[in-house]
Amino acid sequence: MGLQIWKRLGAAAGMSVLLGSISVPTLADEAVKRGGTLRYGTVSEVASLDPHVAGGSAWRALVGVLYSPLVTYDKNGDIVPALAANWEQPDPQTLVFHLREDARFQDGSPVTADDVRFSLERIVDPATGATLRANLQGARIETPDARTIRISKDSPDVTLLSVLALTEAAIVPKQWVQGGANLKVEANGAGPFRLASYEPSVRASLERNPSYYVEDQPYLEGVDFRMIKSDDARVNALRSQSLDMIDFVPWKDIASLSRNPAFEVDTAGGAFMSVWFNATRKPFDDPRVRQAVSYALDRDAVSKAAFFGHGTPITGAPTASDSQYFNPGFEGTYNRDLDKARALLAEAGYPDGLDMLLLVFQGLGIYTTTAQILQANLKEAGINLTLEPVEWATLVERKNRGDYDAMIYGVSVKLPDPDAYAYYLGADSSFWAKPIGYRDDQLEQLLAQGRAQTDPEQRKLIYRDVEQRVLETSPWVFINWREQAQGYARKVQGYQQLGGALSESSPAISLPTIWIK
Template sequence: MKLNRRSLLQVATASAALVALGGRFAQAQGTEVLRIGLSTYPPHLRPWVNVGYSGHLLCALINRNLINYDEAGQLVGDLAESWTNDTPTSWLFTLRDAKFHDGSPVTAADVEWTLAQIASDGSGAYMFDALKPITGIEVVDERSFRIMTDAPLATVPALMAYPFLSILKADSTDDEEQGIGAGPYLIGYAEKGVSIDLEPNKHYYKEGLPPLKGITITPYVDESARVAALKAGDVDLIDYVPWSAMAAVDEDEALDLHKVDAGAFMYLSFNGSGVFADPRLRQAVALGLRRDEFVESVFFGYGAEMTGLPRSPSSPYYNEALASIWGYDPDKAKALLKEAGYENGLEVSLLSTSQYSMHRDVAVLVQAQLAEIGIKVNLTMPDWATKVNLGTKGVGDFGVQGIGLDNLDPDGVTTLIDPSLSPTYLRSRGFEVEGLSELLEAGRSELDEARRIEIYRQADELVAAATPVAGICYRATGFACRKEVTGLTMLPDQLSPFSSVLFDKLNLS
């Protein structure tokens, strides 16, 4: 049966436990095909574009990066066997003996082509700005190349581990939008909005992996239906375990809950084309939020208040004096509104989505709390794909966002806090924080850690004063699976939402 998006949504709403839809594996009852209940069908399959965690889960199953993270949060070679900073402005990489899905070898020329596509105007790649310091790729031989930079760049290894920096076969996106990757699986069948079937990559470079004969991915847009499908045995694994269901899942003897408490976080981005060009109004919003209520009411206590930039207390870049820049101070918020000329109130529009309860409920709570200080918030909450499209176009005065850091380098917050970078639905836009881009650039270029620490301290002080974003709270990251699923491990802390890079080991007992 072929379903369109509307009928799929009707089925998801009507049933607490969806039957698997479509796909060549839909009727498979064997234990060698893993069934994943995904929170949403990716808006598209184009590489290098950040379309959210559901899109990354699929991307991580079909593609590989040069470098990735292991369970301990350490950088490890993926398609790259080794790398070294051989001169102040170049990094020498050596590729391992890896092959793409079609059996052709992964070569330096493929890396050169991939990075050129990302850097091309209009690529839409989330790493477009981050890769600007790269001036070129010098191909040494088939398996060796140098990444040349315009200045010393300490962040190159961390950049290569970015979740959407997949290396694809040169020119392969001409025929299929997802191109040809080198991941553990390849797409065998896909019906938009309905299902995706993955087949094992017989050329995968890790010996003995992947162990499964296939994976069927089915979207369950209703989170209650997603959990019910897992409990009923209709799927084997789900992403985005709702916080309201975590306790029940954890208590179910047939299921395993895999959870990292200090995972991703919720925050507000601002559109400077309207009233939020004024930093006083951005700061007023940040001071008008009682963050403990978000943790308790939206995330059922599975999280923590976010009062500063996401820097771990164990990191040398953590500064306790700047760890509480976003507190609750309604009197100061009202004073800032008055100072900005809005003593009698301010009306703004907030873009969120109704598809994920965390985004919806955060938006509703922001609306209620800001009303107390004189800010009337009008909500726009379409489905996720529409929200992404509207956010990319700059719709709304501000927006509810959720993200996890893509790397653990102190520069990892740059894509979050610097509104002068190219527009994306995840980032503030339409204004600049004077001096911030320069400091962040200096931090990337500095190879001495003590000097880097001082540079990022200054950058964090600018963020505290200008409020380019407003943090709300951290949220636990959860995957849940049936007991028969083995090999599921998670990345630590902020990296946890991207744990699907480790899913090449998933198996069924």
């Protein structure tokens, strides 16, 4: 499937100097047509615009074009300049960034080193609940002058540059935030678009940012984000030309839309389905119970029924087979085995089975079908599974306050580096590991070793142990890879669906260069 999840080590590894400038196609090169508004339908609701607190794939698309980080990813998956015109790495512990002179926030104020320091310190502040807090903890941030930022750690961190290229590392204006701005419903970034209006969980209208630092971009005059959770309603809106583009083309509709000459459907791998447990609740605090669920699941049935052939079972760890970190020896760890599932439940003290409540996002058919198969599978192992359908915002809110037994969650690996395990399962991951109550000291030690190790071959050995520990403790049940599809009218030009760690970032990366015939 070409799922290049962790194939890239990250540009920070093995490089001493990194300099660059953004190279963009000109209008003549592309023969593009300026103007127009893209009507874009998203499946998940964007309930908050805070750029430091991740909120799902639609959030990433929307916030990713309102704000800019210091560096970013391009369509090739390479790290390129964004607010930083260039940067260097004088030693393995340090990165030095030099801001571009023409970078301005959408209110016209210049982007300064003080804004960068404030933004990164806001991420580290526990009160923010920032997604990248664990990744930036321990970083020293110095500003020798108004355009220079020096970020250093006590030990090497080969993941740091990759982390700083994520949407969640966006730079916000210090004075604007300290002046009382509500980042959940307001936006003032340095991205290609600026916020014209926003109705949380319903709609967001964007307009072209005339002061965007990339010359001639964006090509569009605006983007109208419409949040449509119904699969059928979203597809019908595209077919009826009420929308120009939709995310998460339902897997049942990929084939029919692909055959329709009026539309394009771009697919790529990189996302996977999983079951998350509340490890603070009995019996899910016992890894044997979590393992039992994993052994009971029929992953082939899920891939066929929920994904219509656009899914591949995960029986080991979620590292793609074409990654340099892939360990084939872990394949088959969790093939379906009802005898093992029952034995583990008995060993954990539940010989007669147990009851379990599963939160299910009701906006996507893949969640509902996966949940129904899981329910039937677990019944055979002695687990009585009750399904509770909820809206996306409700699912996230209940996850964050630990009000659940288990839930189905679909994610893509956010970091093109195996330290993505820390992004999700590191103990200080305030958006992921903390809400599910998971912490494993042995895993923490391994993750720290992996970040500090600069030798690629030694890193492979460390992350093999990371995967083994994750499979042993089973905080998540890994179900299957899924192809991600975007559908759009043929008049929409310039979109590219990326795979691997950048699958969810594809809309934000492409939107500045999308145009309408």
